[in-house]
Amino acid sequence: MKNTRNIVIWIWVVAILFVTTLTYNLLQNNDQYKYFTGLGGDISISPDDSAIAFSYFINGKEAIYTGNIDGTNIKKVTETDSERHHQPKFSADGKKLLYLSENSTGIQSIHIINRDGKDSVKLTDNKSHIEKAIFSPADDTIYYTAMPAKDVGKMEGETQEGLDLFSLSLKDGKQKQLTNKDHFSMNSLFISKNGNTIFYTEFNGEYEKLQALVLNDSVERLHIPEQSSHNIYNAQLSADESKLVYTDVSKQSSGSLYEYELFLTDLKTKKTEQLTKLKKSISSPFFFHHNNKIAFLKQTNWPANLAEYELNVINTDDHKIKRVPLKIENEEKNLFFIKILDRILSNTFTITGLYVLLLGLLTVYFHRRSRKTFLPGIISISLAILAFISSFIVSTITNPWIGIAIGMIALALFICSIIILAFAFFFKRFAK
Numbered sequence: 001m002k003n004t005r006n007i008v009i010w011i012w013v014v015a016i017l018f019v020t021t022l023t024y025n026l027l028q029n030n031d032q033y034k035y036f037t038g039l040g041g042d043i044s045i046s047p048d049d050s051a052i053a054f055s056y057f058i059n060g061k062e063a064i065y066t067g068n069i070d071g072t073n074i075k076k077v078t079e080t081d082s083e084r085h086h087q088p089k090f091s092a093d094g095k096k097l098l099y100l101s102e103n104s105t106g107i108q109s110i111h112i113i114n115r116d117g118k119d120s121v122k123l124t125d126n127k128s129h130i131e132k133a134i135f136s137p138a139d140d141t142i143y144y145t146a147m148p149a150k151d152v153g154k155m156e157g158e159t160q161e162g163l164d165l166f167s168l169s170l171k172d173g174k175q176k177q178l179t180n181k182d183h184f185s186m187n188s189l190f191i192s193k194n195g196n197t198i199f200y201t202e203f204n205g206e207y208e209k210l211q212a213l214v215l216n217d218s219v220e221r222l223h224i225p226e227q228s229s230h231n232i233y234n235a236q237l238s239a240d241e242s243k244l245v246y247t248d249v250s251k252q253s254s255g256s257l258y259e260y261e262l263f264l265t266d267l268k269t270k271k272t273e274q275l276t277k278l279k280k281s282i283s284s285p286f287f288f289h290h291n292n293k294i295a296f297l298k299q300t301n302w303p304a305n306l307a308e309y310e311l312n313v314i315n316t317d318d319h320k321i322k323r324v325p326l327k328i329e330n331e332e333k334n335l336f337f338i339k340i341l342d343r344i345l346s347n348t349f350t351i352t353g354l355y356v357l358l359l360g361l362l363t364v365y366f367h368r369r370s371r372k373t374f375l376p377g378i379i380s381i382s383l384a385i386l387a388f389i390s391s392f393i394v395s396t397i398t399n400p401w402i403g404i405a406i407g408m409i410a411l412a413l414f415i416c417s418i419i420i421l422a423f424a425f426f427f428k429r430f431a432k
Contacts, residue, residue, distance in 0.1 A: 018354040034060040039309040053088035077117040132189035145186040188235040192222040239289040377421035384413035
């Protein structure tokens with residue numbers, strides 16, 4: 001009787017731990033950057049080449065910063081709590097910055113702010129999800145790519161809506177849709193210096209290609225030679241429009257680990273040269289306006305998903321690269337114990353182990369009380385079958401991704417059930 005009472009106590013303890021852990025995983029933020037401190041993935045250089053703007057994480061909170069081009073005199077421009085601020089862009093006169101603010105549901109909106117961090121204004125609502133945004137050369141318009149917020153995260157084929165190009169007048173606030181193609185992707189947004197040709201990249205089914213939209217046929221457009229045999233990622237145009245910088249997979253990449261290097265095309269001679277051989281992933285290249293240099297980000301821990309970047313500058317004449325250390329005041333809090341607890345609670349093995357332990361205790365309890373030793377295992381495998389059937393129903397009726405997730409849960413339940421049934425068999429056979 002005493003042993004049975006102890007088993008009941010342990011069943012309640014493990015059940016409470018299991019329910020607590022399961023609830024934590026259902027309600028927690030699965031964002032891998034929630035405790036991250038480090039450089040974000042976008043940079044911009046002021047028109048006079050004296051300053052740089054970038055986003056930076058401190059304990060998972062991402063804000064916009066500015067500083068001298070050598071990484072000194074870093075100042076925080078935006079304050080953030082529940083939202084993340086990234087993709088800063090200097091205005092043509094250097095007095096303002098635009099940036100994207102991402103809310104807790106992943107929807108991004110356009111904001112502009114004075115360079116000193118004052119007078120932040122939200123320009124778009126949460127009905128649209130903004131992917132990229134830039135100032136016009138006259139600073140009177142913002143061009144951006146967007147899609148309906150309700151369609152974010154949906155798979156291709158689930159919705160007829162996609163990304164398109166829009167304009168927003170800073171004089172009267174009027175918005176205008178410039179394309180109606182529902183692109184699956186629109187990246188690398190930039191504009192010609194006369195403001196008449198807008199460029200973006202799009203995956204055409206084989207390569208990431210540069211596309212152009214001419215706003216006025218009566219105004220001279222900028223022509224960029226067709227890049228037919230390779231991808232163009234992170235493309236940017238030099239201030240004098242003579243060169244195009246972009247990233248692509250290098251020929252030196254081995255196996256399945258792609259290495260993204262920096263390439264430079266001379267638009268007059270149509271010659272392309274590889275600028276870097278860093279064997280990492282290069283992103284966010286940005287031309288200096290008054291000398292032959294390009295700032296870029298190098299992911300130092302490539303190919304890890306939680307990207308850690310460092311800022312570099314390359315001279316396009318001699319290809320010499322200089323790392324730019326960002327001297328940011330340390331505001332990071334010590335979250336060591338919170339991180340450890342989070343890793344334990346959110347670990348799949350923790351949930352699985354508690355589930356198997358709970359069923360094992362129930363197996364012992366039912367064996368002693370009613371000799372129904374296999375009942376917990378039978379219930380568990382029934383849940384696995386029900387989850388497996390549900391995964392097909394959910395995939396067909398609602399969201400395929402949710403259906404896949406339920407299918408993975410069904411697989412885990414099935415494996416746990418086999419373990420418990422095997423335990424029940426040996427326990428019933430050998431236990432006294």
